[in-house]
Amino acid sequence: MGLHLRIIIATVLLAVSLAGAQTSPIVDLGYAQYQGVVNPANNITHFLGIRYAAAPLGDLRFRGAATAGQHDRCTAGHERAQCLQGTSGTSPTNPFETRATEDIPAEDCLFLNVYYPSNAVGAPRSKLPTLVWIHGGGYVSGAASGYDEEDIINQSARGVVVVSIQYRLGVFGKPAIFFPRFFGSSRWVQLQGKASFLAFEIHIEYIKYNSCTSATDPMSCLRAVDANTLRAVNTNITAAPFFGTFVMVPVVDGVFIQQRPTLSLAEGKVNGEALLSVANSFEGTIFVNQNVAITAAQYSLELFPGFGTDQADIVSAMYANDGDELFQVNAVQGESIFICPTYYLLNAFPGRSFKGEFAIPPGLHGEDIAYYFPGGVAPPFNNPAFIDAFAQSFTSFIVNQDPNLKVDPTTITPHWNAFDNLYTEMLFNKTADNEPVVQPIFASGDLLERCAVWDSMGIFTSQ
Ligand SMILES: *[C@@H]1O[C@H](CO)[C@@H](O)[C@H](O)[C@H]1NC(C)=O
Ligand SMILES: *[C@@H]1O[C@H](CO)[C@@H](O)[C@H](O)[C@H]1NC(C)=O
Ligand SMILES: *[C@@H]1O[C@H](CO)[C@@H](O)[C@H](O)[C@H]1NC(C)=O
Ligand SMILES: *[C@@H]1O[C@H](CO)[C@@H](O)[C@H](O)[C@H]1NC(C)=O
Numbered sequence: 001m002g003l004h005l006r007i008i009i010a011t012v013l014l015a016v017s018l019a020g021a022q023t024s025p026i027v028d029l030g031y032a033q034y035q036g037v038v039n040p041a042n043n044i045t046h047f048l049g050i051r052y053a054a055a056p057l058g059d060l061r062f063r064g065a066a067t068a069g070q071h072d073r074c075t076a077g078h079e080r081a082q083c084l085q086g087t088s089g090t091s092p093t094n095p096f097e098t099r100a101t102e103d104i105p106a107e108d109c110l111f112l113n114v115y116y117p118s119n120a121v122g123a124p125r126s127k128l129p130t131l132v133w134i135h136g137g138g139y140v141s142g143a144a145s146g147y148d149e150e151d152i153i154n155q156s157a158r159g160v161v162v163v164s165i166q167y168r169l170g171v172f173g174k175p176a177i178f179f180p181r182f183f184g185s186s187r188w189v190q191l192q193g194k195a196s197f198l199a200f201e202i203h204i205e206y207i208k209y210n211s212c213t214s215a216t217d218p219m220s221c222l223r224a225v226d227a228n229t230l231r232a233v234n235t236n237i238t239a240a241p242f243f244g245t246f247v248m249v250p251v252v253d254g255v256f257i258q259q260r261p262t263l264s265l266a267e268g269k270v271n272g273e274a275l276l277s278v279a280n281s282f283e284g285t286i287f288v289n290q291n292v293a294i295t296a297a298q299y300s301l302e303l304f305p306g307f308g309t310d311q312a313d314i315v316s317a318m319y320a321n322d323g324d325e326l327f328q329v330n331a332v333q334g335e336s337i338f339i340c341p342t343y344y345l346l347n348a349f350p351g352r353s354f355k356g357e358f359a360i361p362p363g364l365h366g367e368d369i370a371y372y373f374p375g376g377v378a379p380p381f382n383n384p385a386f387i388d389a390f391a392q393s394f395t396s397f398i399v400n401q402d403p404n405l406k407v408d409p410t411t412i413t414p415h416w417n418a419f420d421n422l423y424t425e426m427l428f429n430k431t432a433d434n435e436p437v438v439q440p441i442f443a444s445g446d447l448l449e450r451c452a453v454w455d456s457m458g459i460f461t462s463q
Helices: 003-018 151-154 193-208 218-224 227-239 260-264 296-303 309-319 325-347 386-401 443-458
Strands: 026-028 032-033 035-037 044-051 111-117 130-134 161-165 275-280 353-358 425-429 436-442
Touching: 032 443, 111 151, 111 386, 130 151, 260 325, 275 325, 275 386, 296 309, 296 325, 309 325, 309 443, 325 353, 325 443, 353 386, 386 425, 386 436
Parallel strands: 130 161, 275 353, 353 425
Antiparallel strands: 026 032, 035 044, 044 111, 111 161, 425 436
């Protein structure tokens, strides 16, 4: 999908720049024309619900995205259906539940949205940096709706184009290659660690789906299954795994993903130019059942099916002095899955990576997002100086690949060292008296040591 999408985005932007300053500009994508809509309140142009690939229906189900067919001119004034949703484990709250949307989820969901400032301040600019926003949701849930891309344009001083994309989720997003039983291949047994575990789980669930198991061509049978039925299967498959885990995450399959990402990062195999990476203080908490007593060692055995007692003992020793049992388990989840991988990423961009910590209490996973999109529902810490500092570190990075080259020089963010300069991070927090705290801190040495241990166990975590 990546290349295809990039080409389409380039086409959209080219067409838009040629279209000039029309009030309702039209882009011609070759297979269709879309008519954009200008928001008169701020002169931001929207192209919403652009079909970037053929509807993945019928025979195109479980296949790679196909080129969209010809269709008539559309008004691109509203977002289109979100993809069919699954869930994470058996969590009592879904952290990725999207905010209110009029869009009913549907299998036909391969749409993107483009937003751009129609009259950039100062000299007209034909080319602006582009942010591609890829929604979260563990590959089983989420949608492009629910984020107000206008906020990013506003916080960039009208200096960026924003594209938000959708992608198929859950079983709908798994190509045929992941269903070896139906694909006539036993390749799944060659997969490593978690990969084989996950492929196996999916395989078993599909066997349980009896009406297609006995078919001569099971994939064709599955392509003909009513989407609502498949949706129920998807719900069962995504809800089945351990609490707070996501069964559809990408895995090393030896073909599309050939190497564990931590190895690629350690070898510096990255395409990017620079990195801004922000982690929240307590990333793990919402993915841990807070009502179940479990030791850090037991928890690590559940979280990582490739673990044995040797690895669990290492985890136990590493967190033994780190608060009570629940605090330890939350830390195991947050550090192994989110926080340590952030440092592995940073290390892959020496001199070009910047690290932030979002710590506004309670500092849980996803709580930072409201501060990138502050224009609608006000974020919990509704302090303009803080919001501008936080949001504009992001937009300044989009524009200049360096949060020190600010889109608005008046924000309260002080000089931000690259991460490998003394392991400096920028802390985004507030005092108990609700004063913003935006200041450099040093990464915790203890944390970096734990991350090195997690890295050394990567063969067992499949990271
Ligand atoms: C939008 O652009 C038009 C034409 O340049 C201008 O007259 C108008 O004041 C702008 N409106 C806003 C809200 O910026
Ligand atoms: C964002 O929009 C508000 C008005 O809606 C404006 O006061 C503010 O200056 C804008 N911020 C930026 C960075 O453009
Ligand atoms: C989903 O799981 C429930 C409970 O185990 C079962 O009754 C139902 O048949 C399953 N649905 C599908 C479509 O597999
Ligand atoms: C953030 O500030 C709160 C007080 O408002 C404090 O309890 C917490 O420890 C701070 N977090 C960090 C990472 O400094």
